[in-house]
Amino acid sequence: MDEKNFNTDVAIIGGGACGLMCGVSLIKNGFNGSCVIIESNPRVGKKLLATGNGRCNLSNENLSNKFYYGSGRDSACQLFNKYNSEYIKEYFEKMGLMTVSDHEGRIYPYSNSGSSVLDIMRLHLDHRVTEYCSCSVTKIIPNKNGYKLICNDSITFNAKKIVIACGGKASPKLSGDGMGYQLAKQLGYSLRSLMPSLAPVKVNSHVLRSIKGLRVQGSVALTADGKRVKSEQGEIQFGDGILSGICVFQLSRLVNEFFTSHTINGSKRNRIGITIDLFPAMDYSHVYSMVSARKNALSQHTADKLFTGVLQNRIAMAVLKESGISDLQIPIYSLNDRSIKAIADTLKQWSFTPRCVSDFNTAQVTAGGVDAKDINFNTMEAVNHQGLYFGGEVVDVDGLCGGYNLHWAWISGVTIAKAITNKNKL
Ligand SMILES: Cc1cc2nc3c(=O)[nH]c(=O)nc-3n(C[C@H](O)[C@H](O)[C@H](O)COP(=O)(O)OP(=O)(O)OC[C@H]3O[C@@H](n4cnc5c(N)ncnc54)[C@H](O)[C@@H]3O)c2cc1C
Incomplete structure (x- = not known):
């Protein structure tokens, strides 16, 4: 194998909130296969550092479906019955992140800095998940062993399972320009119309x-x-x-x-x-x-x-x-x-x-995305492709300001990791 062709059990496309949480959760669940995070930016978590005006409003104590929109709203909120704000707070606190809540239930890192959230996640990735940065996935080819990912600079990955956690089109300077939607479309998935929101x-x-x-x-x-x-x-x-x-x-x-x-x-x-x-x-x-x-x-x-x-x-x-x-x-x-x-x-x-x-340049989030009917929300696996998972903003779930979007990104990442670990145990 030449150095531009990599094999892995799991490839997470996108080192944002959902992708990082998925990687951390795989490790926490005892997943013993190999895992990579492929990120188009020079570093993972760039957008995370800009969230909440740099403070990272990571969840909200008052989760409710009235704060969410999209075809996946009800299914996402069902997940939140189990994985609520208390769950995510404890999850982060067990990792070592101290949190505080304000009078409106918005949860922040105690340090008031998004970098604490990113740092604690990367600490737990602990070199067990390899980051490939400045690497953009442009095409996904399903095959009998899983998926072949074609990236820029002729880099390819062969992965048994893949997670599309590429985010949306909002604030393209901080993350992608909507490549996740293109990848979903290439694989035959329909999209609910994309609109700039929180703008x-x-x-x-x-x-x-x-x-x-x-x-x-x-x-x-x-x-x-x-x-x-x-x-x-x-x-x-x-x-x-x-x-x-x-x-x-x-x-x-x-x-x-x-x-x-x-x-x-x-x-x-x-x-x-x-x-x-x-x-x-x-x-x-x-x-x-x-x-x-x-x-x-x-x-x-x-x-x-x-x-x-x-x-x-x-x-x-x-x-x-x-x-x-x-x-x-x-x-x-x-x-x-x-x-x-x-x-x-x-x-x-x-x-x-x-x-x-x-427009999307000034928006915080994308409304629309991969239609909920194409995803099993118990696992976030795509209905037509075994071992292909969608998580975070690329899915047609969006929330209001207040920590709701990050909560969805974390929980979809946790759900995917759980599904992958459970399948691996069989
Ligand atoms: C300025 C701003 C402030 C915000 N503040 C808050 C807040 O305080 N609280 C809150 O709940 N929400 C906030 N949000 C929204 C929240 O940040 C997003 O909803 C959340 O980050 C989505 O997580 P994600 O993992 O799906 O996508 P992202 O965090 O966007 O991560 C996706 C990653 O995938 C990478 N990527 C994209 N395409 C490819 C590709 N083809 N190959 C490889 N990598 C790729 C991107 O570079 C990016 O790093 C804010 C958004 C903005 C823009």
């Missing part, structure tokens, strides 16, 4: 350019045919024609659903909107009274000073413009009751019309 939303607005780069605390809601369908609170970031921030990301999955199928949560809808509430802790009448009181207190000043001390200047200007006050140099006393009401309306319900979700 900024592009909206129609003539005032956003003036507040580009600013951030506010508030709540953001998605409406469909005038009714609120989902709302989230947190930091909202303004861009030129773009709304961003985790709370906007949480709405993006539904925005995408609307633009691809004109449905929201499966129900037909005609139009959607996004509204921002800049004062979620106050009801409308309080906000209206606050604006009226400021009018009285600051009556001799010009309109551009109405929110001095309350809102960032540029945001205040944008709110006034959005409320129809085009001349910001008029004296505040000249604002009539209709204007005060319009301003209170904007503060409580600043409305935007979504155009689309931003």
Whole structure:
């Protein structure tokens, strides 16, 4: 055998969250065959280091199917009945990772650094799983002994079992560009349409350019045919024609659903909107009274000073413009009751019309992927190919922000490792 042709019992394609967890679990389960991880980046776990703003939100204490989407949602959540957040926390803690949870149940490494998660996993891989980095699998050929993997630079692997854990198309600079989907397609598997999710939303607005780069605390809601369908609170970031921030990301999955199928949560809808509430802790009448009181207190000043001390200047200007006050140099006393009401309306319900979700470059996760009907979720084995497993983001399961996507990546990796070890024992 020349040095570019390798034989192995198990080849894991993708050294991300799912692939690494699968390798670690194989070792923990006492698997005594050979195993390689093939990774297209120069190092494994590049994306892991960027998760949770570098802190790696690795799971969530409040797992529930309401935080997941995709054809595999229910089957994945059934796995979570057994493999819940407590399981994964203990799994990592037994490896030596100390974890902490925040008030919303999000679980992080105690060090607040994703590198601790990656380091502890690589410590446990312990040279028993060989990493082949800067190596991209471009073709899979099934044969009577298993699978032949063709990689760049004429490298090939012959493996009895293979795991496709190539991730998705989101944030291609951190991981792959969706090669896992191509590999699945080559093998005859159908894909549910791929969409960027957990991403900024592009909206129609003539005032956003003036507040580009600013951030506010508030709540953001998605409406469909005038009714609120989902709302989230947190930091909202303004861009030129773009709304961003985790709370906007949480709405993006539904925005995408609307633009691809004109449905929201499966129900037909005609139009959607996004509204921002800049004062979620106050009801409308309080906000209206606050604006009226400021009018009285600051009556001799010009309109551009109405929110001095309350809102960032540029945001205040944008709110006034959005409320129809085009001349910001008029004296505040000249604002009539209709204007005060319009301003209170904007503060409580600043409305935007979504155009689309931003692209894969800015998305955290891919919605869609290998159809759940083609996978046995008890093992994650493909229904038409023995010894071929799919795990992580390449499968049509995606979650909201909060540790849900990594939880799925870990658990699918654990499930595959268990299936491989059990088969090996027979
Ligand atoms: C900026 C950012 C922050 C995030 N933060 C969080 C968070 O805090 N919590 C959370 O739960 N989720 C988070 N996510 C989502 C989460 O990171 C992913 O859902 C998860 O990493 C998916 O795991 P995976 O193993 O399926 O894929 P990945 O982690 O993407 O790993 C796939 C690996 O396969 C490699 N690969 C691809 N194609 C090939 C090929 N043909 N040959 C060889 N190797 C290949 C890639 O280089 C990559 O290393 C975040 C995502 C992003 C982009």
